[in-house]
Amino acid sequence: MACDREEKYDDLVEEFAGNSNVQILRNGHLVSRASSYIIYSVEAAAIGCVVAQFGPSTRLGAIVGGQTSCKDPEIKAFEEHLPSDVDIVSCHSLHGPSVDPKGQPLVLIKHRASDESFNKVETVLRCLQSKHVHLSAEEHDRITADTQAVTHAAFLSMGKAWHANTQFPWEGTRYVGGIENVKINLMLRIYAQKWHVYAGLAILNPEAHKQINQFARSTTELYYLMLEGRAAELRARVYAAKEKVFGAEGSPKWGANPLLRGDILDHFTIGRRPENSPPLPNNHLSLLAMVDCWSMLGIVPYDHMICSTPLFRLWLGVAEHLFRTPGLLDDCLRVGLEDNTFRRDDLQFTIAACGWAECVSLRQFETWRERFAVTQKFFEPRFKGAIEVGNAMMKAVLESDSVRD
Numbered sequence: 001m002a003c004d005r006e007e008k009y010d011d012l013v014e015e016f017a018g019n020s021n022v023q024i025l026r027n028g029h030l031v032s033r034a035s036s037y038i039i040y041s042v043e044a045a046a047i048g049c050v051v052a053q054f055g056p057s058t059r060l061g062a063i064v065g066g067q068t069s070c071k072d073p074e075i076k077a078f079e080e081h082l083p084s085d086v087d088i089v090s091c092h093s094l095h096g097p098s099v100d101p102k103g104q105p106l107v108l109i110k111h112r113a114s115d116e117s118f119n120k121v122e123t124v125l126r127c128l129q130s131k132h133v134h135l136s137a138e139e140h141d142r143i144t145a146d147t148q149a150v151t152h153a154a155f156l157s158m159g160k161a162w163h164a165n166t167q168f169p170w171e172g173t174r175y176v177g178g179i180e181n182v183k184i185n186l187m188l189r190i191y192a193q194k195w196h197v198y199a200g201l202a203i204l205n206p207e208a209h210k211q212i213n214q215f216a217r218s219t220t221e222l223y224y225l226m227l228e229g230r231a232a233e234l235r236a237r238v239y240a241a242k243e244k245v246f247g248a249e250g251s252p253k254w255g256a257n258p259l260l261r262g263d264i265l266d267h268f269t270i271g272r273r274p275e276n277s278p279p280l281p282n283n284h285l286s287l288l289a290m291v292d293c294w295s296m297l298g299i300v301p302y303d304h305m306i307c308s309t310p311l312f313r314l315w316l317g318v319a320e321h322l323f324r325t326p327g328l329l330d331d332c333l334r335v336g337l338e339d340n341t342f343r344r345d346d347l348q349f350t351i352a353a354c355g356w357a358e359c360v361s362l363r364q365f366e367t368w369r370e371r372f373a374v375t376q377k378f379f380e381p382r383f384k385g386a387i388e389v390g391n392a393m394m395k396a397v398l399e400s401d402s403v404r405d
């Protein structure tokens with residue numbers, strides 16, 4: 001049994017007309033009183049109001065959970081509005097649309113429940129064939145702040161930077177090659193989705209603000225070092241971050257095999273690959289800042305693999321590739337200091353990272369939505385083909401057993 005907002009009832013009935021497995025009801029009261037296991041799957045910012053509205057109608061002894069990406073507001077809403085005889089077992093599928101849930105992490109939170117209720121939820125959700133990860137709500141929010149929120153900050157900032165310079169990066173000759181394909185495809189993937197998913201998990205996750213703020217600081221400070229030509233300081237800072245995040249020479253934290261095979265990514269270019277355009281060396285400010293941010297906050301990204309999204313694993317795979325491929329990191333530093341090719345984009349990237357961080361710290365939902373919406377509109381005409389390329393890239397990477405675990 002399912003419902004949307006009451007005014008969408010007729011549309012939903014029509015949408016599910018041929019599906020005898022799903023019965024559409026008029027509202028959450030009717031779903032709640034008739035169901036023994038209820039999942040709320042609504043915007044994080046709305047979960048409080050929605051549970052306040054329908055929670056009191058929950059059937060006696062039922063189990064209630066939610067798919068909200070950030071658990072703090074969801075659990076608060078459940079505690080406040082559900083009758084005390086109701087068990088609370090929440091969940092979170094750690095992947096977006098068009099990803100096969102098989103083998104992907106599915107977080108299960110036994111917040112207030114008997115073993116019997118918890119087993120029942122596990123049994124129901126086993127059909128997804130995901131990898132069950134048992135966490136508390138606080139652990140969930142801490143880990144997803146480190147993985148999702150700060151990863152999204154990087155891609156959201158790339159989109160704003162390219163938009164500010166009114167360019168589709170795949171149409172020029174500067175963004176060519178595997179790492180650039182990942183940046184472009186994941187940026188488009190994020191901007192093609194609903195704004196509230198990203199705003200919710202950044203603004204409402206109490207753990208996320210620190211990370212997003214540090215990402216903005218790392219970006220700014222590295223950019224200053226490049227701009228001012230402070231070569232020794234830049235090198236010392238980046239190599240210190242490398243040692244902290246990826247381990248010292250001789251005791252690396254990365255595995256024997258790289259997470260990612262760089263050559264897989266080369267195929268997933270949007271549009272036509274410019275002929276005779278070899279990849280241009282880039283200073284990859286976004287990746288240097290990401291690793292610097294992890295280092296400053298003492299985050300070891302490999303510790304979070306059990307509870308990570310494909311997008312995070314892909315991003316970590318690219319960062320690892322940059323830091324472990326001989327010569328690549330030094331190329332980045334050289335370009336950052338000597339080459340002006342990416343200066344304008346880097347300036348806009350830095351401004352964007354700071355803008356997102358300020359917006360999140362001030363809990364400005366409306367400003368966040370507007371910032372997202374204008375850039376979404378800029379890229380929208382290109383979503384159609386681009387999303388397919390992005391999905392194919394994601395699938396190829398997940399199928400090569402590289403970033404799977």
Ligand SMILES: NC(=O)C1=CN([C@@H]2O[C@H](COP(=O)(O)OP(=O)(O)OC[C@H]3O[C@@H](n4cnc5c(N)ncnc54)[C@H](OP(=O)(O)O)[C@@H]3O)[C@@H](O)[C@H]2O)C=CC1
Pocket residue numbers: 003004005006028041042043044046050067068069070092093094095096097194196197200
């Ligand atoms: N998209 C993703 O990749 C993932 C999302 N999540 C989480 O899942 C949740 C849902 O996200 P998603 O499905 O993507 O977003 P959607 O916007 O597609 O779904 C949310 C739905 O809830 C409806 N809704 C809002 N208020 C009510 C109400 N009072 N009664 C009934 N329905 C209501 C919305 O209607 P309306 O549009 O009219 O407001 C909308 O249809 C979010 O918390 C998100 O963070 C978790 C994992 C992955």
Ligand SMILES: O=C(O)C(=O)Cc1ccc(O)cc1
Pocket residue numbers: 068069093094095096097148190197309310311312
């Ligand atoms: O992989 C990602 O980080 C995504 O962007 C998709 C996503 C969005 C929200 C979630 O709660 C889980 C996954």
